[in-house]
Amino acid sequence: MFAGLKNGKKGLTLPPRLLKIGTGFRDVAQPGSASRPWREGRDTMYVYILYSSSLERYYVGITDDLENRLEQHNSGKGNYTSKGMPWKLVRQFECENRAEAVRLEKKIKSRGIKRYLQDNNYL
Numbered sequence: 001m002f003a004g005l006k007n008g009k010k011g012l013t014l015p016p017r018l019l020k021i022g023t024g025f026r027d028v029a030q031p032g033s034a035s036r037p038w039r040e041g042r043d044t045m046y047v048y049i050l051y052s053s054s055l056e057r058y059y060v061g062i063t064d065d066l067e068n069r070l071e072q073h074n075s076g077k078g079n080y081t082s083k084g085m086p087w088k089l090v091r092q093f094e095c096e097n098r099a100e101a102v103r104l105e106k107k108i109k110s111r112g113i114k115r116y117l118q119d120n121n122y123l
Contacts, residue, residue: 045101047093049113052084058113059087062101066092091122 046066050059050073059081063069070089076082095101108116117123 043097045095045098047095047101047104047108048089049091049108049117050081050087051090052081052087054086055084057084058090058117059084060105060108060113062098062105091117 045062045064047060047062048066048069050061050070051057052059059073061069066089070087072078073081073087074085076085081087093101093104095104111119114123
């Protein structure tokens with residue numbers, strides 16, 4: 001094994017270089033984000049709401065490339081959204097940065113997507 005600190009759960013020893021915090025890597029997806037590398041220089045993010053008439057359900061998500069993301073949903077690449085194709089874009093919101101987009105997505109989900117749309121006269 002490696003010389004370094006020991007993980008108490010399984011006795012796994014990791015080298016100290018793997019235990020450094022704040023290494024500056026931005027190519028690892030953050031929890032709750034798309035599983036792809038972060039794209040530098042793209043601050044504008046979009047919160048989008050899709051509707052599936054076959055499931056009669058709404059879906060909300062975040063992306064920096066709305067056209068590509070909608071294509072992914074409608075090609076069956078998403079786990080949940082592959083069941084409800086075709087998905088139609090109901091509403092999109094432009095946000096200045098990822099943090100703002102995450103806050104809006106959380107607000108929409110906590111209210112309920114359909115109720116949020118109704119409350120704001122989007123339906």
